Amino acid sequence: MDWLTRCVGDEQEFLAAHWRRAPAVLRPECPPVDVIAAAELDALLDAGLLKVPYIGLVHADSHVPKERFCLPRVVLGELVEDYADGDLVRRLVEEERATVLLRYVDQWHQGVRALTTGLGEQLGRQVEAFFFRTPAGPQGRPLHRDDADVLAVQISGEKRWHVHAGPRDGNWEPAREDGDPGEVLLETVLRPGEVLYVPRGFAHRADAVGDAPSAHLSLTVREAGTANLYALLQAVLADGGRVPGRPLDDRELTEAAATLIEHQRRAVDALTPATLVALARDAMRGR
Secondary structure (H helix, E strand, C coil): CCHHHHHHCCHHHHHHHCCCCCCEEECCCCCCCCCCCCCHHHHHHHHCCCECCCEEEECCCCECCHHHCECCEEECCEEECCEECHHHHHHHHHHHCCEEEECCHHHCCHHHHHHHHHHHHHHCCEEEEEEEEECCCCCCCCCECCCEEEEEEEEECEEEEEEECCCCCCCCCCCECCCCCCCEEEEEEECCCCEEEECCCCCEEEEEECCCCEEEEEEEEECCCHHHHHHHHHHHHHCCCCCCCCCCCHHHHHHHHHHHHHHHHHHHHCCCHHHHHHHHHHHHCCC
């Protein structure tokens, strides 16, 4: 299955014109709207196995405390908590117009997992999935920047998006954007079957429009950061160079230090920047 083509249409054009460069509305011939239907949410709520943090409820600028939509239950004589109650969730959606957020859908939904795994292999990155169902009306998250490239697949309803420019340098944080986000690069109403691409770090916000709820699947394509490079470099340098755990005297301690220095020198000499980046990306994908 060519999942990238199903998400972006012309793969070569997408990678050349948009990837890491500019936001875009994509209209692939066979968008992956079938991997998870909007109606599945009600079935999942009725099944009673959705558990925090895989499910959450959010308002425009805050999270709903789990105590408001979860009820304790007894399993094998023990009290277990954090399972979402379908009736409480629906009440909060109806009365307070809360958005239902399903997190890391790729970890527990077979169809979505196939999609993210395929995309991850084609892009060489870690891909995760989040499902949003927002009630009708002008409600959405505030302007923010994500530490990931985002492919938002509109499943049902409509959603209006505003995408601004990316950060000016690498010293930015994935968070709400309260400063000047720059000019609006793209404003669009996304309809079922359309896919919005937002490059990593580009500020964006979305609001449901129309008279029906909006449901979309957000595919987040994670990139390695400096912390990932540090971690992999430390792992490479720590692998090998066996020396005694407790040298007995100054001479043996100095010899151990020399052995470790020589080992790390050889390891660094054999390591290229491209290899370190590739190792970091593979580690993020669990490889």
